[in-house]
Amino acid sequence: MSEKILILEDIYKSYETSVETIHVLNGTSLEVEKGESIIITGPSGSGKSTLLHIAGLLDLPDRGSIYLKGKKIENTSDAELSNLRAKHMGFVFQFHHLLPDFSVEDNVALPLIIRGETPNKAREKAREMLARLGVEKIYYKRPSEISGGEQQRVAIARAVVGTPDLLLLDEPTGNLDRENTSQVMEILRYLSHDLEITVIMVTHNLNLTSYFRKHYNLEDGLLKPG
Ligand SMILES: Nc1ncnc2c1ncn2[C@@H]1O[C@H](COP(=O)(O)OP(=O)(O)O)[C@@H](O)[C@H]1O
Ligand SMILES: [Mg+2]
Numbered sequence: 471m472s473e474k475i476l477i478l479e480d481i482y483k484s485y486e487t488s489v490e491t492i493h494v495l496n497g498t499s500l501e502v503e504k505g506e507s508i509i510i511t512g513p514s515g516s517g518k519s520t521l522l523h524i525a526g527l528l529d530l531p532d533r534g535s536i537y538l539k540g541k542k543i544e545n546t547s548d549a550e551l552s553n554l555r556a557k558h559m560g561f562v563f564q565f566h567h568l569l570p571d572f573s574v575e576d577n578v579a580l581p582l583i584i585r586g587e588t589p590n591k592a593r594e595k596a597r598e599m600l601a602r603l604g605v606e607k608i609y610y611k612r613p614s615e616i617s618g619g620e621q622q623r624v625a626i627a628r629a630v631v632g633t634p635d636l637l638l639l640d641e642p643t644g645n646l647d648r649e650n651t652s653q654v655m656e657i658l659r660y661l662s663h664d665l666e667i668t669v670i671m672v673t674h675n676l677n678l679t680s681y682f683r684k685h686y687n688l689e690d691g692l693l694k695p696g
Contacts, residue, residue: 474540475635475668476502476525481534483520494520495531496691502636507662507669509679511696512688518672519640521688525670526559526638527551539635556585560629560637560667564644566621568613568628574600575609578628585632599627603657619650626657630667637661639671643678655681 483495494517502508512518523529524536527543536543538558546554555561568577578596583589600606605623608616616624622642630637639658643651659681661667671682679685685696 473504474501474537475504475506476500476539477535477537478521478525479535479537481521481524481531481536483517483524483529483531494691495524497534498688498691498693500525500686500693502668502670504635504668505662505666506684507658507682508671508684508686509682509696510670510672510686510688510693511674511676511679512672514674516688517691518674518688522638522640522670522672526561526636527555528561556581556632558635560632560634562622562625562629562637562639562642564641566613566625568621568625570613573610573612574605574616574624577613577624578631581628581632595631596627599631600624602660603627604653617650618645619647619653622646622650622654623657626654626661630661630665633665633667635668637667637669639669641673641675642671643673643675651675651678658682 478500481495481498484491484493510518524531575593575596578600579592582592582595597606597609600609603623603626605620608620613621643654655678658669662669679696686693687696
């Protein structure tokens, strides 16, 4: 039996606006096993970001259950959720969110330093992860001095340097050209195949499904096999 890293069970989420209630997730369920790579597609507004935020414990559902490594997430304080995210999750978004005044190396080392590792050890691990993702040569540069493709690879390095159980990505290639997009996809394949990091990516781009082992489509607030 392989380990279930994350289980989402019958998840509901809606938003109240001044004029209406938008029902985004309508009983969505998802089981994620260790080492799996999953792509979730759907058009703009279908609820992909909402689902990814719930999977990443950045937001809580209105109803439904979440289990992270077998432990149910309920009555969990914000501080505890934040700890769980730091320990188990790595995030990458459409915009890289790298710190502009820090070098590439320090951006990647920072999560480890915050976690209590010595700066030297953290930088060594950062450099190692940058090398694995093919961007070690730019370690001393600032984020503004590297290309968009490099920025996203550095953001991925930062997300996985602490070896999270789950790497969650929301439209990570939204700003990239085709060449950089395929480089990022190859990196995700490498992370899941070779480093056994579990990957969930949401995107509207249906051309990227072949890089993942499982494909779901988010339709009417439910996940259907793609
Ligand atoms: N904080 C919010 N308040 C109100 N409506 C929201 C909020 N976040 C998302 N929505 C709405 O929920 C729906 C799903 O949004 P989202 O999850 O961002 O979809 P996607 O990522 O697939 O584009 C959209 O109709 C969006 O406008
Ligand atoms: Mg979105």
